[in-house]
Amino acid sequence: MTDSFNQQFDKHGAWRRNFAHRLKWLSRWLNENDLLNQSVAERLRDLESQLRTSKVMVAFVAEFSRGKSELINAIFFAGYGRRIMPASAGRTTMCPTELGYDPALQPSLRLLPIETRLEAHSLAHWRDEPERWTEIAIDVENAELLSQAMGKVAEVRWVPLEEARALGFWSDDVPDDNPVPDADGRVEIPRWRHAVLNMPHPLLEQGLVILDTPGLNAIGAEPELTVSLIPQAHAVVFILGADTGVTRSDLAIWRQHLVTEGDLSETRIVVLNKIDTMWDILSTPAQIDAQIQRQRKGAAELLGVPLAQVLPVSAQKGLQAKIRRDVPLLQASRLPALEAVLGEGLLGKREVMLRLAVDAGIVALRTEAARILNVRQRDLSEQALELQGLRGKNGSVIRHMRSRIEAEQTEFEGSNTRILALRSVQGKLLREVYAVLGSTALKADMGRLSAALKRRGIKFSVRKVYGETFESLRNNLREVQATSAEIQSMLHATFRQLNAEHGFTLQAPPEPDLSGFEQQLDQIERSHIHYLGVGNMLKLAQPDFCDKLVRALASRLRVVNEAAMTEVERWSKGAGAQLDAQLKERRRNFTKRIEAVERIQGAAGNLDERLAELAAQEANLGELHRRLAELTTLLASNEAPHAPAARTELVA
Structure with missing residues (x-):
């Protein structure tokens, strides 16, 4: 069974690992040959940092009940053989949730209480205040326990209107967007303001970051999502329901939070989810496909995006097909087409940008190291001329x-x-x-x-x-x-x-x-x-x-x-x-x-011996020039490098 996004990300990760391996070899060789001065070391650190910190963020945005969490399960967590993100009836992500991996931290789910909204600090501030988060250790090998831990992001509280208003979940100016109070006049709000999952999932280890955002009411209460987190995502997957089309609240999310003036929205992918609701035994496959196409065209026109950016999918059937290894059902779910767009489009563009940055760094590093060799070459030539002037003196x-x-x-x-x-x-x-x-x-x-x-x-x-x-x-x-x-x-x-x-x-x-x-x-x-x-x-x-x-x-x-x-x-x-x-x-x-x-x-030592030594050292410098060019060229290529030769002795 093909899994385009995973395959593309695996290739991306393999390239980064190979590059890091070659970078270590080059660093060792430079150090052994006394070429690792401050300037060259700075270039190496820049390259290593670019590779280590380069992240690919994909944000999933939707109104409630569009199947967003199910889609995340289908694309990223099917290997567990069950749902990891809460996506069953009545259970959905209530707070923005980031999924990534930092090896410096223990695998855990960190939860920021909703009450922190009452304090005058941004989310960026709270990230540096670990004592204010509730931290839950996770076992990434145990799917059942991991799923239970992730269930926390679906937790809610029922609070009086005054508290909901203070926390930003009730607006007297826009009553249509307010939640429905219960018999006691209380309203439902998320228990947590933000969640961060740190887990060594294969894709997350390679630099993928998934941002799972809740519906319109919760997004609107957290401006930082709209003006900071979502705009920094390399791709935004906006999910609609194929059974409902573009609703008023869907359109509000799209216009208020996802489309910016002057933005061509090339990184915005619209997913028409739940196409399985159109699978009708009384309709022919051609009739079903025509109905899906009508929904796609309608969504593309309303949102103002090219038709090619609106992809029909059944996340639920895709997840089921992957778990059961049901190839026909997976193809019917059309999930592979979405994964191909994410893999080839998003990762392809991201890798090209990273490779360009890395190539520029390699050229600069080679220039710095070659400059040192050129200085040594000139100094050796000057020494030789100076000593030759001593003949017969x-x-x-x-x-x-x-x-x-x-x-x-x-x-x-x-x-x-x-x-x-x-x-x-x-x-x-x-x-x-x-x-x-x-x-x-x-x-x-x-x-x-x-x-x-x-x-x-x-x-x-x-x-x-x-x-x-x-x-x-x-x-x-x-x-x-x-x-x-x-x-x-x-x-x-x-x-x-x-x-x-x-x-x-x-x-x-x-x-x-x-x-x-x-x-x-x-x-x-x-x-x-x-x-x-x-x-x-x-x-x-x-x-x-x-x-x-x-x-x-x-x-x-x-x-x-x-x-x-x-x-x-x-x-x-x-x-x-x-x-x-x-x-x-x-x-x-x-x-x-x-x-x-x-x-x-x-x-x-006589004069001729010393001149012979200098000549040998000049020859060694030529070999160092050649080896430097070879190693830096290999660094920029996809070839497997040969182990660097032992230290070239320079007894200058």
């Missing part, structure tokens, strides 16, 4: 050469003043970058936005308010870009001077391009403006809602700013590490030159 000439080398060494060390000045100015400018993009500046921007949103009355000028805030944030990035240009100009000037004075081969790394972060700000602004402009305008009159919105925005903006600062810091470190590497090589060269003269002075 007497002891006084040799002593004079030693004195000259020591004088050069003293003069070289005297240039440290300029290097220290460079580092000082560079550090000052970087502190300015941190001041512009740091938490204090962001807090001030968010404070001004919060004050503007809390002005009395309905906020018809919300676009202007957000426009001013985001223009300020974009100006911050532009200011940092200008500071980076200033640092770059200083680096070019100092590096040219050091190259001229000391024969270095320093080259300032390319200045960081922060335009991508501006584009992220544009996307975040659009999602907020859209979210507030399609039905939530009245909520802006509520101070608590404004607080939640600003906290959610701040959490997402903090990620953008920190990523921009990391980019600038990595660039600055790259320049500094390159300088450190060449300083180290030059000091090493002085030591070797003095040692060579001492050996000749003390008759510990």
